[in-house]
Amino acid sequence: MPxxxxxxxxxxxxxxxxxxxIQNGGSxxxxxCAADPASDDDAIDxxxxxxxxISAAGNVRIRCVSGNARVKIVRGL
Structure with missing residues (x-):
């Protein structure tokens, strides 16, 4: 799992x-965000x-609001 x-x-x-x-493993x-360019207004928290x-294949971008966080992607079946 990446x-x-x-x-x-x-x-x-x-x-x-x-x-x-997509799992948020931190605190x-x-x-x-799936939009390009990524924007806080188009993102989910x-x-x-x-x-x-994820409901459809594509690309996402991630960011942490404060500091750093670890995110894992569990591949679907």
Whole structure:
């Protein structure tokens, strides 16, 4: 399962597949955005220890609101 460090800047694009689950493994708020360019207004907030399931293949970018966070992607079936 791929893991990424989210910083306060938007990450490079991360390819995701339908059914993948993005998990916030830390205690900091993480934003996940599928828009290009990424924007806080288009992002969803992923709070501590929460996850979101991807409904369509594409690319996302992540960022941590404050400090750093660890994000994992669990590949769907």
């Amino acid at each position: 893991a990424y460090t989210a910083t306060e800047s938007w990450s490079a694009q991360i390819a995701v597949q339908e059914g993948d689950i 900091s708020l993480v934003r996940v 992923l709070t501590s220890k929460k996850a979101v399931k």
